[in-house]
Amino acid sequence: MLVLAAGLVAWDLVVRLNDLPPYVLPGPGLVFRTLVADHGILMNSLLTTLWTTFEGFVAAAIGGIALALLFNQSRWLEISLLPYAIVLQVTPVIAIAPLLLIYLPQQTAVIVCAWIVAFFPVLSNTTLGLNSVDRNLAGLFQLYGASRLQTLRYLKLPAALPHILGGLRIAGGLSLIGAVVAEIAAGSAGAGSGLAYRIAESGYRLNIPRMFAALLLLSAAGIVIYMLLALLSHLLLRRWHESALRKDT
Template sequence: MSSPSSAAAVPHDGTDAEARPLALAEPPILGLPVSFWPRILAPIFVGILVLGLWEFAVRWNEVPSYVLPGPLLVGQTLIADWGTLSASLWITLRITFMALAAAVIVGVALAVLFTQSKWLEMALLPYAVILQVTPIVAIAPLIIIWAGDINLSLLICAWIVAFFPILSNTILGLNSADHNLINFFQLHGATRWQTLRYLKLPAALPYFLAGLKISGGLALIGAVVAEFVAGTGGSESGLAYRILEAGYQLKIPRVFAALLMISLSGIAIFLATSLISHLLLRRWHESALRREN
């Protein structure tokens, strides 16, 4: 005759007790886990609420559109001026992506050199810090004069802003490799290149990707700020000039539409870099594994 404790351990439906949580797991909705949806729906709900209150306040107080346009008018302006604004957006994004690519190449290369030679790091890293803390607005006019080409000057300004997070994070990652594993590699006669390739670079990948998320937005900010300083017009002008142009003409809805495009572009860049980070880290790094669990 079985004891009550042993009888209670066996489910009445004949299923395994350890397998029951898996059987009761809720199915995903549109391919996403149920627990992930609040992260999407909560900010959407807050955004809709804020936009609704904004539209109500503008209409209730009869605020002129040249002072503060409502969200509906901004959306209508975005659709009406899409041809002009989208062309300018592409010019700004082109500078942004070129600057980000240059920041990745130069930042990673210098980080590897600095970790391989402490003398080189001590000699050059302070100048990278100086370059980072110098306000880009202050040196942008000089860069525009020295470069001689407006597109090159915009690229340099955006690169300066986006460069340092890649460099500093990658250096930190390369120096964060497990010293026990480094000693293990040395014990087995691994060369510097083998230690760098098979140990230090994989260890630095999460740090580099964190810097990439930061630099993506900073590259966009640097490109827009450089365009403001340059004040270039014509068909090859970015969104910053469209904002200045609309401001001078008191077309404030167009100003808000251009600002909306810049903000959405920054969000898209952040989401893209976050997706890249997730795809590269999801199978082995602790931060990605903990998030999935």
């Protein structure tokens, strides 16, 4: 909090001492007043962006975990499909978004962009967790004649849970990034416009205080998403996993 306060004071001093106009760099006080004055427009846009983020995140979580489970059960399936998942990950979403907007409805294309960005961390972390099971425990399950489904349910999934939750924490922030990039590419106006459009609109109109206010809301949304997923991870792991037990002691 002290560092934040010092940063705000330094920001305000730079603006005042250099007499910078608001269209160059607004002061923190003006940004806060703009956030209050334009809260109706900005909050509606924030809700639109958050809903897109949520849909992309849920799709990435379900798709990534389900595909990782299939990879774990079939080595050939992993060899066949993983390279294409990697290609999807390393291709910039800003380059894919215009194509998706041609072939898909606008809202669907925006959700797909959020899914593309968030999908791979869930897939890779879940796959890593499922493949990192202790060999001795796996041998014990095999010795007692456990089926593949029983081994997956009682050994591999619990062992992979910390990795899955780590992937979800990463995917939460990335889905927000994907939603913002897709909204910028879509560039649609109207009541359903997200925060990314408001930022672009503010830049075109040189309404820099509103741009800063929208950026502040996006940053706050990303922090809240990460904290909620971190809390979920802590609640699920606090009684048995070392990473959570260390925090409690």
